[in-house]
Amino acid sequence: MVEQGKFGNKEAIAVLVIACMAKEFFTDPNIIVRKVGTAGWYMVLISAAVAAGGFTVVYFLLKRFPGKNIMEIYDAVFGRYIGFVFSFLLAVVLLFSAAMNLREYVEIIKIYVFLKTPPVYLIGSLIVTAVILSFIGLENIARYSKLAGYVMLAGFIILLLLASSFFRFYRIYPLLGYGLKNTLVQGFLRSSIYGEITLVAIFAKSLHRIEDVRKVGYTSLIIAAALLFIMQLGLTLIFTYPFGKELTAPLYAVASLIHYGAFFQRVESLFLFIWNISTLIAIPLLFYMVLLIYSHLFKIDDLRPIIIPFPVILLTLSLIPSNIVELVQFYIRYLREFGWVVFYVLPAIALAMAALSKKKGA
Amino acid sequence: MKRIFSMLLLFVMLFMLTGCYDARDVNDAAYILLIGIDRGISDKFRVTFKFPAFEAGGAQGGSGGESPGGGLSYKTLTIDAPSFNAALELANTSIPRTLNFMHAQFIVISEDIAKAGLVGEFLAPIVRNSSIRYSTRLLIAKESAAEFVELLEPFGGSDITRMCENLIKQAQETGLFADLTLYDLHDCMTSTYHQPIAVLAAVNKGENFIEKGPKWDTKYNIPGDYYAGDVPRKKGSKVELLGLAVFNGDRMVGKLTGHESRLLAMAKGNFKKGTYTIPDPKRPELNVDLEVREARRPDVKVWFEGEKPFVKLKLYLEGDIHSIQSGIHYETPEMLPIIERAFERFIKRELDKTIEKTQQLNCDVFHFGHTAVKKFATIQEWEAYDWNSRYKDAKIYTEVDFKIRRTGTMIYSSKIKYAEEDK
Incomplete structure (x- = not known):
């Protein structure tokens, strides 16, 4: 039997917020400016409102089947075969998200920091981390997230405060x-930027009570929305919309702008810390969720045998995009714009089906 | 098994922590401090790099890093190439170190290139280069950028980095130019809200300093009303920053003197402080010196009548009296407003002239577009209106409010007493 361990609400909130935010440090702010121009700062709040609706559906579904995770609920509502398809779709989207986020991280870090390092080496380093974290388990990932979360939050706020001298309203x-x-x-389309909040449905059993799912979900969503709002507003105030459209990683560009005389400049290292740690938590988390779903689908009691082959799939998927343009404008774009179908619509169908067929958990 | 796996993992991690691919040894890099760009002769661009000298430079550290003069010594390299990146590659064929731009202070572009509209073309690879920071300052050199780079040497015992930082700091102390970076120029070049400006720089060869001739009479010259390189001075640093270049997109179309740059800073709310010398209202052949600063941010209102834009700009300034050459006792509640009104008239007149100059160039460098945009709901409407093209049609009203706060260390001016025969 796969044992995920138990952890508290703060740990769960930290891991979910970091998973949501990690991908926003790369090209997403650029895409948001290209799509909505100067309205990006409140567009993320609209997305959060949609995500709150989506999470409410997930919560009601979990409440209807207490003690079960989303995969077990799909099986209970649709039966083994359709439930399998629903869970499998979720696993595919999560694995693809992990692969694309991994590739995006590597592409950006190659542009800004490790110019000469081969991408496979960078991808390999991250995958090794994901493998190690998978071995030590979700409980440890969550506990480390809480520890790193406070430092990252402080770093994020310091970064924006230092950059505030560039704000022009x-x-x-x-x-x-x-x-x-x-x-x-x-x-509405980009509500999947908060899609990781629904991961709580996969590790629901690691929380103590069903009320904790509600608390963790909404609190994570509110914190992630607030941080994204602050970040997007800050970026809008620093870069005019024609400029913002051009930047590959706007937040990194902000860090490189900070310059307070000869002795206080080059604070990118602060941002690099946030960037690396959040990615080192987010990708292994998605990877671990895929392992959990897969082990459920094929009734594998021990995760360890599949921890080694899955990185090969992750590595292969991450190498599919032939360049950064294809990665950003095709793979990431469609993941962000249609991810909500898997995160919110599938649970909504399950909830509707459960209500119609009057199915309930014990 | 666990122990073997842990050992294996530690062994693998040892290799991952070396950073071998991107390791940058200080001894292998030449840290470029200044980059100069001119139109080339053998190729499209002439690129000049200035960096600490290897044999005695700071890059090597230790006691060998200082030249006999006390400061660091520097070398320059000039290359004709079709682009910045090509120049970079070619430079690396003659310098046994990799050029590194992490510490670049100034990018100096010649006026010739700026006027030919080649700034955008040249900056395109620079802004894509992650090692050149957006905080690097950008200057427009009056004549040759290569000469400017060559002659920019540490002054007063500092090194070039400190010299550049301190030189730029004078923008705040005087207001006669601005502190503008690559970020500012790139942002403005693509902006729909306003047009770009850049700092004017030049080598001052002392040509305007006349050693002998008739002595100055009672004429009045506005302080700082020069372009870079034209200040009548002798000795000091060989280079100077003064005034601003005005761009339409990436093409330089005009210039503002140091005095006009100060007025621009006042209108934009960027003016920290500056000293003004104006004719004494009661004895115009003598001057009154004022230290002026911004009292509060300027008030800008923009409205439209049909398609025509109207702008109202009100400046709020305050200052202290630094000197009254005439000795007239202005330090009374009745007399102080005389100087205040005279200064207000002076600034309004000069401001109107400067605004008119920028309208003739059709370049909104006063940032009135920042207020105008608030009248538009969507980007489509804003871009369809095309503020940058409409700026020349704007009717602009100005108003200046000036208050004297302090009178220096003297609160009363006594008359100078002469013997009868000297009156």
Whole structure:
């Protein structure tokens, strides 16, 4: 039997917020500016509202089947075969997300920091970390997230405070960006930026009570939305929308702008710390979730035998995009724009089906 | 088994922690401090790099890092190449160290290139280069950028890095130029809100310093009303920063003097302080010196009548009296407003002239677009209106409010007493 261990709400909140935020440190702010212009700072709040609706569905589903995780609920509602397909789809999206986030991290870090290091070496280093963390288990990942979370939060706030001298409020105008309708549509489509919050449904059993799922989910969503709002607003105030569209990693560019005389500059290392640690938590977490789903699908009691072959799949998937443009404009774009189907719509179908067929947990 | 696996893992980690691929040894790098860009003769661009000298440079450290003069010694290298990256590669064929731009202070572009609209073309590879920071300062050299780079030497015992930092700090002390970086220029070049400016730089050869001739009479010259390189001075540093270059997109279309740059800073709310010398209102052949600073941020209002933009700009300044050459007792509640109104008239007149100059160039360097954009709901509407093209049609009203706060160490001016025969 796969034992995930038990951990508290703070640990769960930390791991989910970091998983949500990690991918936003790369090209996502650029894509948001390209899609909604100056309206990105409140578009993330629209996305959060949609994600809150999506998470509410997930919570009601978990509440209806106490003591079960999402994969077991799918099986209970749809039966073994359709339940298998639903869980499998979730595993595919998570594995693909992990692979694309991994590749995005490597591409960006190659542009800004490790210019000469071969991508396979960087990918390999991260995969080794994911493997080690998978061996030590979810409980340890969550506990480490809490530990790192406070430092990362402090680093993130310091970074934005230092960059605040570049804030110019005219840059948020025109307030409606490319139009309110466009912002609403994009906000809805990109609600999957908070999709990782629903991972709580996979490790629900690691929390103590069903009320904890609600607390963890909403609190993580509120914290992630607040941080994303602050980050996106800060970026909008620093880069005009034509400039913001050009930058590969806007947050890194912000860090490199900070310059307070000859003795206080080059604070990218602070940002690199946040960047690396958050990625080193987010990717192994997604990877571990895939292992959990897979072990459920094929009724594997021990995760260890599949920890070694799965990195090969992760590595292979991460090498699919032929370049950064394809990665950002095709793979990541569609993952972000349609991820909500798997994160929110599949649970909604399951909830509707459970209600219609009057199925309930014990 | 666990122990073997742990040992194996530690062994693998040892190799991962070396950073071998991207390891940068200080002794293998030449840290470029200044980059100069001119139009080339053998190729499209002439690129000049200035870096600490290897044989005595700081890069080697230790006691060998200082030249006999007390400061670090520097070398320059000039290369004709089709682009910045090509120049970089070619430079590496003659210097046995990898050029590194982590510590680049100034990118100096010649006026010739700026006027030809080649700034964007040249900056394109620079802004993509992750080792060149957005905080690097950008200058427009009056004549040759190579000469400017060559002659920019430490002054007063400092090294080039400190010299550059301190030189730029004078922007805040005087307001006669601005502290502008690569980030500012790149941001402005693509901006729909305003047009770019860059700092004017030049080698001052002392040509305007006239050694002999008729002595100055009672004429009045506005302080700082020069372009870089034109200040009548002798000796001191060989280079100077003064005034601003005005761009339309990436093409330099005009220049502002140091005095005009100060007015621009006042209008944008960037003015920290500066000393003004104006004619004494009661004895115009003599001067009054004022140290002026911003009292509060300027008030800018923009409205539209049909398609035509209207702008109202009000400056709030305050200052202290530094000298009254005439000795007239202005330090009374009735007399102080006389100087205040005279200064207000002076600034308004000069500001109107400067605004008119930028309108003739159709370059909103005053950032009125930052207020105008608030009247537009969407980017589509804003871009369709095209503020940068409409700036020349704007009707701009200005107003200046100036208050004297202090009178220096003297609160009363006594008359100078002469013997009867000297009156």
